[in-house]
Amino acid sequence: MLRNSSVIAALLLFSQPVVAAPTTTEQQVTIKLKNGDTLKGVLVPDETTEAITILLHPVLGRLRIPATALITEPPAKPWKLSVSGGLSANNTDSDLSAGGTFQLDTSYSEGADKVALKGRATYEVSRDQGENASTTDTNEGDGELRYTRRLGDRLNAYATTTFNYDMLNTIGTDVFVGSAGLGYDLIKNKTTTLNLSVGPSIQQIWGGPGCEADPICGQAFAAGTARAQLEWKPSSLASITVTNSYTGAYVNGIATNNTFSVALKIFPMGNQRLFTSLNGQTIFNALQSPRINNSVSMQLGIKLD
The missing domain is CATH 2.30.30 (SH3 type barrels.)
Structure with missing residues (x-):
């Protein structure tokens, strides 16, 4: 039993x-x-x-x-748009300028594909070294069109074109860089993304009163491009984006073209809509004259996504 x-x-x-x-x-x-x-x-x-x-x-x-x-x-919206504008100050070697700037960031995502377009234009009153008179012109701006395709959870392929102009330069007022390659997200979570990308590229500079006498200005050269971008959103009140893009053109050894930029956005209402931003950028290009350009601006903007 x-x-x-x-x-x-x-x-x-x-x-x-x-x-x-x-x-x-x-x-x-x-x-x-x-x-x-x-x-x-x-x-x-x-x-x-x-x-x-x-x-x-x-x-x-x-x-x-x-x-x-x-x-x-709610599902993520495919379109994102951010528009901002404000005051700026600029120093290209000994040339001084101050004025206003306008910036536009937009992107479209669908599935594994993403297209992003960024543009910035600055209208400034400038005064060159040794001159008393000031001139008003749109002396500086840049744009980037970048296509990214996700190949895995962290691996992606990209193709990008960037354009930069600075009317204060005597050699190389305009710079074009086209690049394609692979990227990888070293860090990827809800608050932080760190992406590294590298690939072959082509670079060309032109424009400026001294361009005709310069043996390099106006020509295109093979190059290599590497970029690191950190996006950090510690809370709904703030976000920080740090980007460093390096292009080495194969001329006279390796000619450096490096752009470092920082953008701090503050969302006072915590709704990721209205924001104030502090933006800084440093450009060093060995093929331009002057070689160094520093700029800083404070802007007010709105995100419409």
């Missing part, structure tokens, strides 16, 4: 559904409920439907969560 009772107890035990605890190798997801609770566990995609979500919780076991109980995040 005792033996039969043991067998029945064993059958009853093993007939109950057993839920294994999620292993550390399985991807954990976080689900937010309308009642304010948050659940973390492993999603069962084969059994999850639009009406029911199946989650393996490490403590509560197997959970069936109706869609009506979930807080669903």
